Amino acid sequence: MALWLKGVTFDVTTVDMTRKPDILKDLAPGAQPPFLVYGREVKTDTNKIEEFLEDNLCPPMYPRLAARNPESNTAGIDVFSKFSAFIKNSNPQLNDSESAGVTSSHTSLTSSHTSSH
Numbered sequence: 119m120a121l122w123l124k125g126v127t128f129d130v131t132t133v134d135m136t137r138k139p140d141i142l143k144d145l146a147p148g149a150q151p152p153f154l155v156y157g158r159e160v161k162t163d164t165n166k167i168e169e170f171l172e173d174n175l176c177p178p179m180y181p182r183l184a185a186r187n188p189e190s191n192t193a194g195i196d197v198f199s200k201f202s203a204f205i206k207n208s209n210p211q212l213n214d215s216e217s218a219g220v221t222s223s224h225t226s227l228t229s230s231h232t233s234s235h
Contacts (some may be wrong), residue, residue: 120171124180165195193227 121128123150133142143155149162154170161167172184185191200223204216 119173120168120183123183124171124175126175127182153213190227193223193229197227199222 131142133139135151145155145160152162152164152167154167156170156174161170169185172182176182185194200216200219205219207213207216208221
């Protein structure tokens, strides 16, 4: 999505992970998609891929997509992580603590956003 938002021409290769080709084992052993192959370099972590794209596909040729305030990005990742844990939780005894984690992360995101303006 980041490449598309930046207006970059790119190739997408879809892989049936139940029948993944041998080249994938050599390319990123043990890693799960998505992958970014740039020259001879392979990126396998979503956040590292986004950072790499922001650092290498930057203005004036490409628009900046990252948050102006780096703390906002960190807080946003935390909210996503906590929310994912909350919705995947199958233990009702953890509902209150998972919910509190989401609320706390959201508060941090809101605080970082309002303090940066």
